Amino acid sequence: MNKFRASLYAEYLKIIRSKVLIATAAALSLGPIMGSLFVVVLRSASLTESNSLLQSKAAFTGFSPDWQSFLNLLTQVIGVGGVIVFGFAASWVFGREYSDRTAKDLFVLPVSRSLIVISKFIAVLGWSIFLCIEILLLGIITGFILHLPGWSGRLFFVSLYHFSITSFLVILLCTPVAFIASAGKGYLAPLGFVVLSVVLAQIIGALGYGTYFPWAIPAIYSKIIGTQSILNWQSYLILALTSILGLFGTIYWWKYADQTN
């Protein structure tokens, strides 16, 4: 237990001391900021005329300047942006050990390698939850500053539920990224993988098979295409299996693969 606590503390310290934490928080903050901009543009007739592109974008996403739309937007930001940003966090937590060439110290510790990997996943989970809370709080504060209409406790809790489930689905997708960071021995390969998965999610989603592509499922759940009802139990099973494969693949890699870096 002490070793587990020590391993968690080490991961916590590495994250807290890194500038990447601030960079990911700043990247996701763009979501509420974009939402605020939509609200301001849609409210102001003069701004709407001069920002027709922004207006078109707001109209395309079905955005209206109220709490319902604003909270939906935050969920959608997690559904798409979270895949990139949480993936970035997983890439960094696992890949930096290889890029900074510190992994070899971890392999000769009197600590189980599985425990080190699990600590890292918990660190990614904690990091992702921190980012979720950050954009949720930022969104709520911004919404109140903008005096959005339509707030209710029920709306908040329903939206919070969708936001949390979407976040959870995205976080599950961090495990394959961690595997690629470990097998790819750095953070370039997993970052490429994250970008590719987002692009593929768009293409496969457009072809109508998004319900079977793990990286499209959280976005569909977040109602980015208007409804989540097209998801079925197979969708959730595919996502769960992808996550489990990523988790055990990463543990297996750390325990049994030749570590030549």
Place this chain on the structure above:
Amino acid sequence: MNKVIETEDLTKKFGKVTAVKNVSLTVNKGEIYGFLGLNGAGKTTTIRILTGMIAPTKGSAYISGKKIKRGDYATWKSVGCIVEVPYSYPDLTVYENLDIMRRLKGISDKNSVKLIMDKLKLTEYSGRKAGHLSLGNSQRLGLAKAMMHDPEILILDEPSNGLDPEGIVETRELLQNLSKNHSVTIFISSHILGEISKIADRIGIIHKGELIQEINSNELDNLVKKRLLIRTRDNISACKLLKKKGYNPHMNKKDNYLEMTDEESLNSPEVIATKLVALAVPPQSLFIEEEDLESYFLRVIRQKENNYE
């Protein structure tokens, strides 16, 4: 003798490349074993196998009688390692890097961080981020991480890399003290024979993945080539006269010396000097030159390469 580190027929192939081939060696308790080889000779691959980072294609490695397997971790409680250039978390300070190692190694005494910083002269850099350390201090930090849990066994890959001359001497003294006074077993790799010979009890030379020679360091003196070099006013006459007396000198035209390598001359150079005086070609200079250790190392390797051909 108590075998602490042992390899049996250790072989590692990466695809078609054989990095280590049939290496069998033993290191006894309290011994310092110098593992010498050129870059790419197979030193780091052997160390990676010894530290459980890679699995051998054939053969086995043992530490304290226990077979090393990837993923085993109990063994590392009593082993400290440096594998290649040591790196630390660049955003963390020296203290923080050591403190997380202390926790992960299960050392409850918080003071151990301060003690190891004092021992390796890192105290003044305690609050400095590891990413801002010089190469020498990064190396010291690597040594500190390897030694902070007072291991019974140290496996060190080129630990003198980047250290200044003072640091090299300090590290040497530190390791000698650990070996002689605390019976710590040390396996140390290097590509510098001069450095290894000052510290190791035994030396293994690895070349192209094969252990080509194992020697006790006290035997090294007998193995290096020696020659008696003589200069007179007339080397040609001196050479002829010595040959008439039954000796076998060679003319070294390049350095303008007479060269003698027979055991009798090397053991009694004063006899040669007396004879040259008697023959009216007195020596202007006469001395025994020993092959330096690097030349010896390269000669052993080249002999092995000639055998391959």
